[in-house]
Amino acid sequence: MEQITDCTTWDNSNVYCSIEDPKIEETLTSISKRSSLLREPAELIANSLQELDSKAEALIPTAQKLMLDHHSISIEIYTLRTFASCLTSTDAKDEKARALLSRISKVNTELNQIATPLFVFTDKISEKHLEIFLDHKEAKDWDFQLNHGRLLSEYSLNNSEEQIISGLSVDGLHAWGNLYNSISGKLICDIDGEKLGLARASSLLRQGDRDKRIKAHKAIKEAWSVHEESSASILNAINGWRLENNTLRSKGASKELHYLDTACHQSHISRKTLDTLMETTFENRSIGHRAHKAMAKGMGIEKLGPWDILAPAPMGKGKGKIYGFKESIDLISEAFSRLTPQMGEFAQMMYKNNWIDAKETEFRSPGAYCTGFAKYREPRVFMTFDGSIGNVITLAHEIGHAYHNWVMRDMPFVKTFYAMTTAETASIFGETLVRDYLFENCKTEEDRFEITWQDAEAAGAMLCNIPARFEFEKQLVEKRKDSVIPASELKTMMGNAWNTWYGDSISETDEMYWASKLHFSISSIGFYNYPYLFGYLFSLGIYAEKDNHGDKFNELYTNILRDTGSMNAVELIKKHLGKSIEEKAFWQGSLDLVNKSVTRFEGLA
Numbered sequence: 001m002e003q004i005t006d007c008t009t010w011d012n013s014n015v016y017c018s019i020e021d022p023k024i025e026e027t028l029t030s031i032s033k034r035s036s037l038l039r040e041p042a043e044l045i046a047n048s049l050q051e052l053d054s055k056a057e058a059l060i061p062t063a064q065k066l067m068l069d070h071h072s073i074s075i076e077i078y079t080l081r082t083f084a085s086c087l088t089s090t091d092a093k094d095e096k097a098r099a100l101l102s103r104i105s106k107v108n109t110e111l112n113q114i115a116t117p118l119f120v121f122t123d124k125i126s127e128k129h130l131e132i133f134l135d136h137k138e139a140k141d142w143d144f145q146l147n148h149g150r151l152l153s154e155y156s157l158n159n160s161e162e163q164i165i166s167g168l169s170v171d172g173l174h175a176w177g178n179l180y181n182s183i184s185g186k187l188i189c190d191i192d193g194e195k196l197g198l199a200r201a202s203s204l205l206r207q208g209d210r211d212k213r214i215k216a217h218k219a220i221k222e223a224w225s226v227h228e229e230s231s232a233s234i235l236n237a238i239n240g241w242r243l244e245n246n247t248l249r250s251k252g253a254s255k256e257l258h259y260l261d262t263a264c265h266q267s268h269i270s271r272k273t274l275d276t277l278m279e280t281t282f283e284n285r286s287i288g289h290r291a292h293k294a295m296a297k298g299m300g301i302e303k304l305g306p307w308d309i310l311a312p313a314p315m316g317k318g319k320g321k322i323y324g325f326k327e328s329i330d331l332i333s334e335a336f337s338r339l340t341p342q343m344g345e346f347a348q349m350m351y352k353n354n355w356i357d358a359k360e361t362e363f364r365s366p367g368a369y370c371t372g373f374a375k376y377r378e379p380r381v382f383m384t385f386d387g388s389i390g391n392v393i394t395l396a397h398e399i400g401h402a403y404h405n406w407v408m409r410d411m412p413f414v415k416t417f418y419a420m421t422t423a424e425t426a427s428i429f430g431e432t433l434v435r436d437y438l439f440e441n442c443k444t445e446e447d448r449f450e451i452t453w454q455d456a457e458a459a460g461a462m463l464c465n466i467p468a469r470f471e472f473e474k475q476l477v478e479k480r481k482d483s484v485i486p487a488s489e490l491k492t493m494m495g496n497a498w499n500t501w502y503g504d505s506i507s508e509t510d511e512m513y514w515a516s517k518l519h520f521s522i523s524s525i526g527f528y529n530y531p532y533l534f535g536y537l538f539s540l541g542i543y544a545e546k547d548n549h550g551d552k553f554n555e556l557y558t559n560i561l562r563d564t565g566s567m568n569a570v571e572l573i574k575k576h577l578g579k580s581i582e583e584k585a586f587w588q589g590s591l592d593l594v595n596k597s598v599t600r601f602e603g604l605a
């Protein structure tokens, strides 16, 4: 693999100078001290929860102050947590950072346990009392958060039950997620006798040598097979926990809390939106199949294997262009500037400030993500940059996320809590800008082939891979209701889900995908799959408006981003575009654009 020498690494020294920084201990002590000061007001509220009708009004000032204090301590916690996770991302074996993370998780749980009566209070008070509560110069910013939370308030438990659940989840639910991270961070893949970490092995799936890809795929599969017992236990425990939690919450409620209700609520969309999105995609899945078939044709093979779905375009000499890191930043910046110069400058600033960590390290986490320091309102991007065009697009994706946070940096922090569905809007928007820019600047047919290859790959991923993950997870939860699911059955289920969505466009399924795809094992959130599809099509739907609004488009786009933490996605699009995402027409419009780009690729393949 090509080594890119000019990648930046993070400079987080304005936050803490290192893991040894004495300020870390001071922060932890101050968090604990400030948290314990919340006990008294929280108890006052706890004692009145049985008689809210008569007591709520008098308690409102106490509750408002408690909420603001809780928020301000949380910001300290988030900031420290980001600092520690940045360290474990670049080195999964950093024991000190891992120990710090577990201490942070403990103080965070303590804080939330103390504040639980407040959450019950804001969930259960009357509409009239909520109005008084929100009529306050700072508390008013919680308008959407509280009202949205109240949509499922009939499923909230009493104070002590909520405290017990959040207390037990540290070494219960979340311990399983942590176990997954430890296993994947230390996984060794054997490729022709060479021992590679998971991130390194995974990056081989994105390079041009097909033999290497097949070997990497097999090695990753084998490495996970060694841990299949543990991996299956993780999925069973996480999903068993969630089901039990929902059952508990459904007692005495008007109807049972469905796992997709939880997921849709978390992602700020309606069930109708999710159903419409999945149905319209299923009807259009052949676009994904066509993309795979044309990719196979371009590779000169009959069918793609699962090791080919992330492959770069096969180029004349078997190798596409390799981009330097700064070169990629310049390219992204140029592409972003065509929407607005600020967005282009932002990409350069991310580079200059060393807010991106892209240089390969030995025990590095796989994947790419964007995070941020809540206290400083500064974004950071993590990825492992190898110079491929796919990598350039990933970088654009993550900087797109960072830009989303950046345009909201002047807003109250609580108004920036957007859901994962709209989170994937700005990122995919960034990708689209870069793809279009690259296509327009192509000089040769071969260049055009390489760029549109990215379109085809994205179409295949979004219309087949992501829905297959959704399908699998749905079945996983359904079957987990009856019993524990052994690894052998998880393999069959994953195979079936791939067959449903990939059809005959692929030579075999990836039966270990339930273990190798980390998203199934994220303890804090379920169904982290359809948000990608949502973001992809949602973002295309917004991008399609670009020409209709001319000079005004950037303003419209920025306003949409800024509103993502203040309303659900249905209202967001109704407000800014006058369209309904609960109707098939919105999604079909985006799918027609995907169809167009796949047809363009077919012509070149």
Ligand SMILES: [Zn+2]
Pocket: 397, 401, 423, 424, 427
């Ligand atoms: Zn993303």
